[in-house]
Amino acid sequence: MKPQNGMKRIIIVGASSGIGQSLATQYILSGTWQVGIAARRSDRLEALRNLAPDRVYTATIDITADDAATRLSQLIATMGGMDVFLLSSGTGKQNPSLNPDIERLTIDTNVKGFTMMIDAAYGYFKSAGTPGQIAAITSIAGTRGIGIAASYSATKRYQWCYLTAIEQLAHTQHVDVAITDLRPGFVSTPLLDDGNNYPFKLSADYTARAIRRAIAHRRRVAIINRPYAVLVFIWRLIPRCVWKRLALKTAKKQIVKNQ
Ligand SMILES: NC(=O)c1ccc[n+]([C@@H]2O[C@H](COP(=O)([O-])OP(=O)(O)OC[C@H]3O[C@@H](n4cnc5c(N)ncnc54)[C@H](OP(=O)(O)O)[C@@H]3O)[C@@H](O)[C@H]2O)c1
Numbered sequence: 001m002k003p004q005n006g007m008k009r010i011i012i013v014g015a016s017s018g019i020g021q022s023l024a025t026q027y028i029l030s031g032t033w034q035v036g037i038a039a040r041r042s043d044r045l046e047a048l049r050n051l052a053p054d055r056v057y058t059a060t061i062d063i064t065a066d067d068a069a070t071r072l073s074q075l076i077a078t079m080g081g082m083d084v085f086l087l088s089s090g091t092g093k094q095n096p097s098l099n100p101d102i103e104r105l106t107i108d109t110n111v112k113g114f115t116m117m118i119d120a121a122y123g124y125f126k127s128a129g130t131p132g133q134i135a136a137i138t139s140i141a142g143t144r145g146i147g148i149a150a151s152y153s154a155t156k157r158y159q160w161c162y163l164t165a166i167e168q169l170a171h172t173q174h175v176d177v178a179i180t181d182l183r184p185g186f187v188s189t190p191l192l193d194d195g196n197n198y199p200f201k202l203s204a205d206y207t208a209r210a211i212r213r214a215i216a217h218r219r220r221v222a223i224i225n226r227p228y229a230v231l232v233f234i235w236r237l238i239p240r241c242v243w244k245r246l247a248l249k250t251a252k253k254q255i256v257k258n259q
Pocket residue numbers: 013014015016017018019020038039040041042061062063064088089090091092109113137138139140183184185186187188189190191192
Protein backbone atom coordinates (compact mmCIF):
# COMPACT_ATOMS: atom_id res chain seq x y z
CA MET A 1 0.00 0.00 0.00
CA LYS A 2 1.24 3.51 -0.82
CA PRO A 3 1.47 6.05 2.01
CA GLN A 4 -1.11 8.85 2.10
CA ASN A 5 0.06 12.45 1.43
CA GLY A 6 3.45 11.10 0.26
CA MET A 7 4.44 10.72 3.93
CA LYS A 8 6.59 7.77 4.86
CA ARG A 9 5.41 5.54 7.70
CA ILE A 10 7.63 4.37 10.51
CA ILE A 11 6.70 2.11 13.43
CA ILE A 12 8.85 2.36 16.57
CA VAL A 13 8.42 -0.38 19.16
CA GLY A 14 9.88 0.63 22.53
CA ALA A 15 8.90 4.30 22.10
CA SER A 16 7.83 4.94 25.71
CA SER A 17 11.28 5.72 27.14
CA GLY A 18 14.92 6.47 26.43
CA ILE A 19 16.29 6.25 22.89
CA GLY A 20 12.97 5.07 21.42
CA GLN A 21 11.11 7.99 22.96
CA SER A 22 13.66 10.49 21.61
CA LEU A 23 13.42 8.88 18.17
CA ALA A 24 9.62 8.99 18.21
CA THR A 25 9.65 12.65 19.28
CA GLN A 26 12.09 13.60 16.52
CA TYR A 27 10.23 11.73 13.78
CA ILE A 28 6.92 13.24 14.92
CA LEU A 29 8.27 16.79 15.14
CA SER A 30 9.97 16.52 11.73
CA GLY A 31 6.44 16.75 10.30
CA THR A 32 7.22 14.47 7.37
CA TRP A 33 6.41 11.06 8.85
CA GLN A 34 3.37 9.14 9.96
CA VAL A 35 4.57 7.51 13.15
CA GLY A 36 3.30 4.37 14.84
CA ILE A 37 4.50 3.95 18.42
CA ALA A 38 4.25 0.93 20.70
CA ALA A 39 5.34 -0.29 24.13
CA ARG A 40 3.64 -1.55 27.31
CA ARG A 41 3.19 1.86 29.02
CA SER A 42 0.36 3.28 26.93
CA ASP A 43 0.02 6.49 29.01
CA ARG A 44 3.49 7.50 27.81
CA LEU A 45 2.51 6.73 24.21
CA GLU A 46 -0.61 8.91 24.52
CA ALA A 47 1.55 11.84 25.65
CA LEU A 48 3.60 11.44 22.46
CA ARG A 49 0.47 11.11 20.32
CA ASN A 50 -0.68 14.50 21.58
CA LEU A 51 2.27 16.08 19.73
CA ALA A 52 0.49 15.41 16.40
CA PRO A 53 -2.72 13.38 16.89
CA ASP A 54 -3.48 13.22 13.15
CA ARG A 55 -0.13 11.58 12.28
CA VAL A 56 0.61 9.41 15.31
CA TYR A 57 -0.85 5.95 15.96
CA THR A 58 -0.40 3.97 19.16
CA ALA A 59 -0.54 0.32 20.16
CA THR A 60 0.04 -1.36 23.50
CA ILE A 61 2.45 -4.20 22.84
CA ASP A 62 4.37 -6.43 25.22
CA ILE A 63 6.91 -7.97 22.87
CA THR A 64 7.23 -11.06 25.07
CA ALA A 65 3.48 -11.79 24.93
CA ASP A 66 1.91 -14.31 22.56
CA ASP A 67 -0.26 -11.64 20.92
CA ALA A 68 2.66 -9.28 20.15
CA ALA A 69 2.87 -10.11 16.43
CA THR A 70 -0.91 -9.79 15.99
CA ARG A 71 -0.91 -6.41 17.70
CA LEU A 72 1.92 -5.21 15.47
CA SER A 73 0.01 -6.37 12.37
CA GLN A 74 -3.06 -4.46 13.59
CA LEU A 75 -0.99 -1.29 13.99
CA ILE A 76 0.45 -1.71 10.48
CA ALA A 77 -3.08 -2.16 9.09
CA THR A 78 -4.35 0.93 10.95
CA MET A 79 -1.55 2.96 9.33
CA GLY A 80 -2.32 1.54 5.88
CA GLY A 81 1.13 -0.07 5.68
CA MET A 82 4.68 0.51 6.88
CA ASP A 83 7.92 1.68 5.27
CA VAL A 84 10.35 1.44 8.20
CA PHE A 85 10.20 -0.83 11.23
CA LEU A 86 12.40 0.21 14.14
CA LEU A 87 12.77 -1.96 17.24
CA SER A 88 14.08 -0.15 20.31
CA SER A 89 12.56 -2.38 23.03
CA GLY A 90 15.16 -4.05 25.17
CA THR A 91 16.30 -4.65 28.68
CA GLY A 92 19.48 -5.46 30.56
CA LYS A 93 21.20 -5.05 33.89
CA GLN A 94 24.58 -5.71 35.35
CA ASN A 95 24.23 -9.14 36.93
CA PRO A 96 27.53 -10.48 38.31
CA SER A 97 25.64 -12.83 40.66
CA LEU A 98 23.76 -14.32 37.68
CA ASN A 99 20.38 -13.73 39.32
CA PRO A 100 18.14 -16.07 37.29
CA ASP A 101 15.19 -13.64 37.19
CA ILE A 102 17.36 -11.00 35.51
CA GLU A 103 18.82 -13.53 33.07
CA ARG A 104 15.32 -14.84 32.20
CA LEU A 105 13.83 -11.37 31.65
CA THR A 106 16.78 -10.34 29.48
CA ILE A 107 16.48 -13.45 27.32
CA ASP A 108 12.67 -13.19 27.09
CA THR A 109 12.86 -9.58 25.95
CA ASN A 110 16.05 -9.42 23.89
CA VAL A 111 15.81 -12.85 22.27
CA LYS A 112 12.19 -14.07 22.25
CA GLY A 113 10.52 -10.66 21.96
CA PHE A 114 13.14 -9.40 19.51
CA THR A 115 12.70 -12.44 17.27
CA MET A 116 8.90 -12.26 17.26
CA MET A 117 8.95 -8.57 16.32
CA ILE A 118 11.61 -8.84 13.60
CA ASP A 119 9.82 -11.86 12.12
CA ALA A 120 6.46 -10.07 12.13
CA ALA A 121 7.98 -7.03 10.39
CA TYR A 122 9.75 -9.25 7.84
CA GLY A 123 6.51 -11.17 7.25
CA TYR A 124 4.73 -7.90 6.49
CA PHE A 125 7.29 -6.76 3.89
CA LYS A 126 7.34 -10.21 2.33
CA SER A 127 3.58 -10.41 1.91
CA ALA A 128 3.11 -6.73 0.97
CA GLY A 129 5.80 -6.95 -1.71
CA THR A 130 6.73 -3.32 -1.10
CA PRO A 131 10.29 -2.11 -0.36
CA GLY A 132 11.02 -1.52 3.28
CA GLN A 133 13.59 -1.31 6.04
CA ILE A 134 13.99 -3.18 9.30
CA ALA A 135 16.17 -1.42 11.87
CA ALA A 136 16.95 -2.53 15.40
CA ILE A 137 18.89 -1.01 18.26
CA THR A 138 21.32 -3.68 19.40
CA SER A 139 24.49 -2.54 21.22
CA ILE A 140 28.26 -2.54 21.14
CA ALA A 141 27.91 -4.94 24.09
CA GLY A 142 27.55 -7.75 21.54
CA THR A 143 31.21 -7.38 20.57
CA ARG A 144 32.53 -9.71 23.32
CA GLY A 145 31.04 -11.60 26.23
CA ILE A 146 31.03 -9.26 29.23
CA GLY A 147 31.28 -10.99 32.61
CA ILE A 148 29.20 -8.53 34.62
CA ALA A 149 26.47 -8.48 31.96
CA ALA A 150 26.54 -12.02 30.57
CA SER A 151 22.97 -12.32 29.29
CA TYR A 152 22.90 -8.72 28.05
CA SER A 153 26.07 -9.06 25.97
CA ALA A 154 25.10 -12.53 24.72
CA THR A 155 21.57 -11.48 23.72
CA LYS A 156 22.94 -8.47 21.85
CA ARG A 157 25.29 -10.78 19.93
CA TYR A 158 22.24 -12.94 19.11
CA GLN A 159 20.52 -9.85 17.71
CA TRP A 160 23.48 -9.04 15.45
CA CYS A 161 23.49 -12.60 14.14
CA TYR A 162 19.71 -12.71 13.68
CA LEU A 163 19.74 -9.55 11.58
CA THR A 164 22.51 -11.01 9.40
CA ALA A 165 20.39 -14.13 8.91
CA ILE A 166 17.30 -12.11 7.99
CA GLU A 167 19.33 -10.12 5.46
CA GLN A 168 20.42 -13.37 3.79
CA LEU A 169 16.89 -14.78 3.90
CA ALA A 170 15.52 -11.61 2.29
CA HIS A 171 18.09 -11.87 -0.46
CA THR A 172 17.30 -15.51 -1.23
CA GLN A 173 13.53 -14.92 -1.02
CA HIS A 174 13.74 -11.72 -3.13
CA VAL A 175 12.21 -9.59 -0.40
CA ASP A 176 13.20 -5.96 -0.88
CA VAL A 177 14.04 -5.05 2.69
CA ALA A 178 17.12 -3.20 3.97
CA ILE A 179 18.49 -4.27 7.34
CA THR A 180 20.04 -1.75 9.73
CA ASP A 181 21.83 -2.79 12.92
CA LEU A 182 22.26 0.20 15.25
CA ARG A 183 24.90 -0.22 17.96
CA PRO A 184 25.15 2.56 20.53
CA GLY A 185 27.68 2.74 23.35
CA PHE A 186 26.56 4.10 26.74
CA VAL A 187 23.48 6.32 26.48
CA SER A 188 21.90 8.30 29.28
CA THR A 189 18.51 6.55 29.68
CA PRO A 190 16.60 4.75 32.48
CA LEU A 191 18.33 1.52 31.35
CA LEU A 192 21.59 2.77 32.84
CA ASP A 193 19.99 4.42 35.86
CA ASP A 194 21.32 1.77 38.26
CA GLY A 195 23.58 3.77 40.56
CA ASN A 196 26.72 3.08 38.51
CA ASN A 197 28.87 5.69 36.81
CA TYR A 198 29.14 5.00 33.08
CA PRO A 199 31.88 6.91 31.24
CA PHE A 200 31.39 8.87 28.00
CA LYS A 201 27.58 8.65 28.15
CA LEU A 202 25.79 10.10 25.12
CA SER A 203 22.43 11.82 25.41
CA ALA A 204 19.35 10.03 24.09
CA ASP A 205 18.63 12.97 21.76
CA TYR A 206 22.13 12.91 20.25
CA THR A 207 21.89 9.13 19.82
CA ALA A 208 18.46 9.44 18.19
CA ARG A 209 19.78 12.00 15.67
CA ALA A 210 22.67 9.68 14.75
CA ILE A 211 20.24 6.76 14.40
CA ARG A 212 17.93 8.76 12.12
CA ARG A 213 20.90 9.56 9.86
CA ALA A 214 21.92 5.88 9.77
CA ILE A 215 18.36 4.86 8.87
CA ALA A 216 18.08 7.54 6.18
CA HIS A 217 21.36 6.32 4.62
CA ARG A 218 20.20 2.70 4.95
CA ARG A 219 23.44 1.84 6.77
CA ARG A 220 23.86 -1.90 7.37
CA VAL A 221 25.70 -1.45 10.68
CA ALA A 222 26.13 1.82 12.55
CA ILE A 223 28.21 2.14 15.72
CA ILE A 224 27.19 5.22 17.65
CA ASN A 225 29.44 7.10 17.92
CA ARG A 226 33.04 7.34 16.59
CA PRO A 227 34.87 6.98 19.95
CA TYR A 228 32.84 3.83 20.62
CA ALA A 229 33.81 2.52 17.16
CA VAL A 230 37.46 2.90 18.22
CA LEU A 231 36.75 1.15 21.54
CA VAL A 232 35.06 -1.75 19.76
CA PHE A 233 38.01 -2.01 17.36
CA ILE A 234 40.38 -2.33 20.33
CA TRP A 235 38.12 -4.84 22.13
CA ARG A 236 38.23 -7.06 19.03
CA LEU A 237 42.03 -7.07 19.00
CA ILE A 238 42.37 -8.26 22.60
CA PRO A 239 43.34 -11.96 22.70
CA ARG A 240 40.94 -14.26 24.57
CA CYS A 241 43.58 -15.15 27.17
CA VAL A 242 43.83 -11.44 28.01
CA TRP A 243 40.09 -10.70 27.70
CA LYS A 244 39.23 -13.29 30.34
CA ARG A 245 41.48 -11.49 32.84
CA LEU A 246 39.88 -8.07 32.28
CA ALA A 247 37.77 -7.10 35.27
CA LEU A 248 35.38 -4.82 33.38
CA LYS A 249 33.36 -2.87 35.89
CA THR A 250 31.82 0.53 36.45
CA ALA A 251 32.39 2.74 39.48
CA LYS A 252 29.49 3.34 41.85
CA LYS A 253 28.11 6.90 41.77
CA GLN A 254 29.22 9.10 44.66
CA ILE A 255 26.21 10.09 46.73
CA VAL A 256 26.84 13.47 48.34
CA LYS A 257 24.77 14.02 51.46
CA ASN A 258 24.17 17.43 52.97
CA GLN A 259 25.45 17.49 56.54
N1 LIG B 1 21.10 3.03 27.26
C1 LIG B 1 22.18 2.49 26.74
O1 LIG B 1 23.33 2.77 27.17
C2 LIG B 1 22.09 1.56 25.56
C3 LIG B 1 23.28 1.25 24.86
C4 LIG B 1 23.24 0.38 23.79
C5 LIG B 1 22.03 -0.17 23.39
N2 LIG B 1 20.88 0.14 24.07
C6 LIG B 1 19.65 -0.49 23.63
O2 LIG B 1 18.74 0.52 23.25
C7 LIG B 1 17.41 0.02 23.38
C8 LIG B 1 16.57 1.05 24.13
O3 LIG B 1 17.08 1.14 25.44
P1 LIG B 1 17.03 2.49 26.30
O4 LIG B 1 18.40 2.76 26.75
O5 LIG B 1 16.29 3.53 25.56
O6 LIG B 1 16.24 1.95 27.58
P2 LIG B 1 14.88 2.38 28.29
O7 LIG B 1 14.80 3.84 28.47
O8 LIG B 1 14.78 1.49 29.47
O9 LIG B 1 13.76 1.96 27.21
C9 LIG B 1 13.45 0.63 26.96
C10 LIG B 1 12.22 0.57 26.08
O10 LIG B 1 11.96 -0.81 25.83
C11 LIG B 1 10.59 -1.04 26.08
N3 LIG B 1 10.37 -2.41 26.51
C12 LIG B 1 11.04 -3.11 27.46
N4 LIG B 1 10.48 -4.32 27.62
C13 LIG B 1 9.45 -4.38 26.73
C14 LIG B 1 8.47 -5.36 26.44
N5 LIG B 1 8.42 -6.54 27.07
N6 LIG B 1 7.56 -5.08 25.48
C15 LIG B 1 7.58 -3.90 24.83
N7 LIG B 1 8.48 -2.94 25.06
C16 LIG B 1 9.39 -3.18 26.03
C17 LIG B 1 10.20 -0.04 27.17
O11 LIG B 1 8.80 0.21 27.12
P3 LIG B 1 7.73 -0.28 28.20
O12 LIG B 1 8.43 -0.52 29.49
O13 LIG B 1 6.73 0.83 28.25
O14 LIG B 1 7.15 -1.51 27.61
C18 LIG B 1 10.99 1.17 26.74
O15 LIG B 1 10.26 1.91 25.79
C19 LIG B 1 17.53 -1.33 24.10
O16 LIG B 1 17.44 -2.36 23.15
C20 LIG B 1 18.92 -1.29 24.71
O17 LIG B 1 19.48 -2.57 24.87
C21 LIG B 1 20.88 1.00 25.15
